[in-house]
Amino acid sequence: MKWLLFAWKNVLRNRRRALLALLIIAVGTAAGLIGGGFALFTYESLAEMTARDTGHVVVGHSAYFDDDEELPMQNGLSGAGKLTEKFAEMPGVRAVVPRLQFSGLISNGDKSTIFVGTGVDPESEFRLRGPQMTFVSGEVLSSPSPSVPEVVIGHELAKLMKAKPGSSLTLLATTTEGNLNAVDVTVKGIISVGVPDIDKRLVLTALPAAQKLLLTDKVSTLSLYIKDIDQTDTLLAQVKAAEPQLAAKTWLDLAVFYQSVKELYNRIFGILGAIMVVIILFAMINTLGMAVVERTREIGTLRAIGSQPGEIVRNFVLEGLVIGFGGALLGMIMALATTVFLMFANLQMPPPPGRSTGYALLVNYSTPLYLGATLAVLLVSGVAAWLVSAKAARKPITEALAHV
Amino acid sequence: MNTTISTSERVRLTGIRKRYSTGDTAVDALRGVSLNVAAGELVALTGPSGSGKSTLLNICGLIDHQDEGERFLAGIAINGMAEKQLTDLRREKVGFVFQNFNLVPVMNVHDNVEYPLLLLGVSAAERRERVQQALMRVGIEPYASRLPDALSGGQRQRVAIARALIKVPHLVIADEPTANLDSVTAAQIVDLLRQLASEQGSAVVVATHDHRMADHCDRVVQLVDGEMQ
Ligand SMILES: Nc1ncnc2c1ncn2[C@@H]1O[C@H](COP(=O)(O)OP(=O)(O)OP(=O)(O)O)[C@@H](O)[C@H]1O
Ligand SMILES: [Mg+2]
Numbered sequence: 001m002k003w004l005l006f007a008w009k010n011v012l013r014n015r016r017r018a019l020l021a022l023l024i025i026a027v028g029t030a031a032g033l034i035g036g037g038f039a040l041f042t043y044e045s046l047a048e049m050t051a052r053d054t055g056h057v058v059v060g061h062s063a064y065f066d067d068d069e070e071l072p073m074q075n076g077l078s079g080a081g082k083l084t085e086k087f088a089e090m091p092g093v094r095a096v097v098p099r100l101q102f103s104g105l106i107s108n109g110d111k112s113t114i115f116v117g118t119g120v121d122p123e124s125e126f127r128l129r130g131p132q133m134t135f136v137s138g139e140v141l142s143s144p145s146p147s148v149p150e151v152v153i154g155h156e157l158a159k160l161m162k163a164k165p166g167s168s169l170t171l172l173a174t175t176t177e178g179n180l181n182a183v184d185v186t187v188k189g190i191i192s193v194g195v196p197d198i199d200k201r202l203v204l205t206a207l208p209a210a211q212k213l214l215l216t217d218k219v220s221t222l223s224l225y226i227k228d229i230d231q232t233d234t235l236l237a238q239v240k241a242a243e244p245q246l247a248a249k250t251w252l253d254l255a256v257f258y259q260s261v262k263e264l265y266n267r268i269f270g271i272l273g274a275i276m277v278v279i280i281l282f283a284m285i286n287t288l289g290m291a292v293v294e295r296t297r298e299i300g301t302l303r304a305i306g307s308q309p310g311e312i313v314r315n316f317v318l319e320g321l322v323i324g325f326g327g328a329l330l331g332m333i334m335a336l337a338t339t340v341f342l343m344f345a346n347l348q349m350p351p352p353p354g355r356s357t358g359y360a361l362l363v364n365y366s367t368p369l370y371l372g373a374t375l376a377v378l379l380v381s382g383v384a385a386w387l388v389s390a391k392a393a394r395k396p397i398t399e400a401l402a403h404v
Numbered sequence: 405m406n407t408t409i410s411t412s413e414r415v416r417l418t419g420i421r422k423r424y425s426t427g428d429t430a431v432d433a434l435r436g437v438s439l440n441v442a443a444g445e446l447v448a449l450t451g452p453s454g455s456g457k458s459t460l461l462n463i464c465g466l467i468d469h470q471d472e473g474e475r476f477l478a479g480i481a482i483n484g485m486a487e488k489q490l491t492d493l494r495r496e497k498v499g500f501v502f503q504n505f506n507l508v509p510v511m512n513v514h515d516n517v518e519y520p521l522l523l524l525g526v527s528a529a530e531r532r533e534r535v536q537q538a539l540m541r542v543g544i545e546p547y548a549s550r551l552p553d554a555l556s557g558g559q560r561q562r563v564a565i566a567r568a569l570i571k572v573p574h575l576v577i578a579d580e581p582t583a584n585l586d587s588v589t590a591a592q593i594v595d596l597l598r599q600l601a602s603e604q605g606s607a608v609v610v611a612t613h614d615h616r617m618a619d620h621c622d623r624v625v626q627l628v629d630g631e632m633q
Pocket of ligand 2: 458459579611
């Protein structure tokens with residue numbers, strides 16, 4: 001306590017210099033916390049988004065995720081109805097959604113192009129994935145399906161097909177037996193999911209219509225949705241235990257985009273963090289280095305009257321910790337203020353690469369992040385203090401005393 | 405609380421030699437100096453500038469090393485000791501008074517005087533009592549909470565004397581303690597040093613240019629060109 005007070009008084013000895021170092025540390029800490037908080041927010045919202053897209057746990061035929069099919073639906077899932085009932089009973093499961101993935105050609109009579117289709121349960125599909133689909137025009141698929149099947153298509157595809165709600169198009173696909181089959185459909189809605197590559201190919205239709213086109217009663221996958229994303233692994237274990245002959249994956253296994261973004265951000269913010277560490281280190285070395293030089297005679301005096309070099313170094317380390325802690329504290333306040341400001345400011349980020357819609361600019365608060373940053377700042381400050389004082393504390397005493 | 409120390413010989417230096425080599429010139433600062441100081445004795449080192457007074461004091465006070473010769477402090481052979489042991493010895497047994505006072509500027513008078521006791525791990529209650537006593541004995545207890553900057557030179561040197569004597573050292577080293585003081589204050593300071601040292605039995609070695617100081621000392625040792633006269 002005495003020594004901490006002594007350190008505090010020494011810090012105040014040159015207020016302007018200490019304040020400058022403290023501000024540099026504060027800004028560095030705030031930048032690190034805001035950057036890190038933004039990355040955490042991005043991970044969290046991307047995780048939510050991805051899970052909403054795929055479902056938290058996706059169940060398929062044992063070969064579905066790994067093998068290529070020679071014929072459509074060869075690795076499809078039969079008995080979906082029974083399985084759905086069974087999964088729906090599992091704790092925390094809020095929806096079980098069937099999907100049938102298929103592809104083929106879509107035509108408006110004049111020209112045709114490739115589509116990537118999904119047969120869905122209209123009611124649950126649009127409820128669960130609603131926030132990610134923006135309707136450009138038209139509306140959701142009707143339920144139950146009318147006699148002429150309906151489709152919802154991506155807006156880029158609609159442009160290509162010159163289609164509007166009410167337009168007639170033809171879907172052409174290979175059946176499970178390897179023949180070509182065609183069905184006439186009516187456009188019910190036109191949507192954007194924010195990814196141009198998907199909006200150029202996307203076709204959604206009711207599951208029975210897709211099954212009829214492919215001549216199958218199977219589905220590709222069942223997607224299980226839960227409320228709490230953190231329960232994903234628990235659910236996965238339950239599913240695997242209940243249906244060991246099936247394959248099951250989590251949203252994370254399927255989230256290629258999420259993982260690559262996370263990897264990229266980790267790298268970017270890791271480098272940012274390293275730069276902050278270096279800046280803080282230099283600020284501290286500069287500030288404390290000057291203090292050490294100025295106080296060389298004092299160091300000699302204290303050594304003469306019996307302080308060990310380690311005790312001298314400890315005093316400077318305490319001074320570094322005082323400045324570092326002050327800076328970290330101020331930095332945390334700045335970062336928190338920014339976090340709160342962004343919550344109300346409603347700012348938008350531009351669309352990330354490969355997307356056409358932006359997203360909210362928000363920063364997460366995270367106790368481990370704040371604690372970690374504080375510890376890092378203290379560590380860097382302590383190391384800087386040690387670096388600049390260790391040599392001076394071991395200088396010959398007569399030399400130190402003769403210093404002017 | 406034991407404020408006096410026994411066994412009469414404090415310092416014994418025999419055949420001390422010290423040579424400074426800078427570049428291709430070498431200076432023999434001490435050429436075989438021997439000196440014994442008894443408990444409670446105040447010895448003045450005089451001599452012209454460059455005669456080796458400070459060099460001898462530094463060696464005597466364990467903050468520098470001789471090239472040849474032997475050192476004993478309170479009967480302990482110093483030769484061959486590691487730096488850490490020397491520091492421990494100084495902490496316990498040696499007090500310093502400097503020409504420029506060398507008080508810690510951010511510490512008030514009380515804390516400056518208390519510092520050596522902190523190093524020795526003396527309990528808070530005992531520290532409080534001893535600091536108060538020491539301040540009283542040097543006559544500066546009204547200024548206990550002042551910073552050194554707010555004191556006159558004479559007052560500062562009194563604080564430094566309190567700091568040097570508070571641990572009841574075997575030896576006090578004072579290099580030109582009065583050089584920055586007017587002659588009246590200087591005489592007071594030397595008297596104070598002498599009185600307190602003899603009261604508690606500390607040996608004191610003072611380097612000084614001032615021949616008048618000699619009158620206040622038990623013994624005067626004259627150095628010329630690194631040799632005792
Ligand atoms: N660090 C050093 N490096 C080189 N030479 C030194 C060093 N310290 C002292 N000397 C030399 O040693 C000799 C003795 O110096 P010392 O400081 O002991 O003299 P002094 O009697 O204390 O002088 P003063 O009265 O001026 O303080 C001088 O010639 C000085 O130049
Ligand atoms: Mg000298």
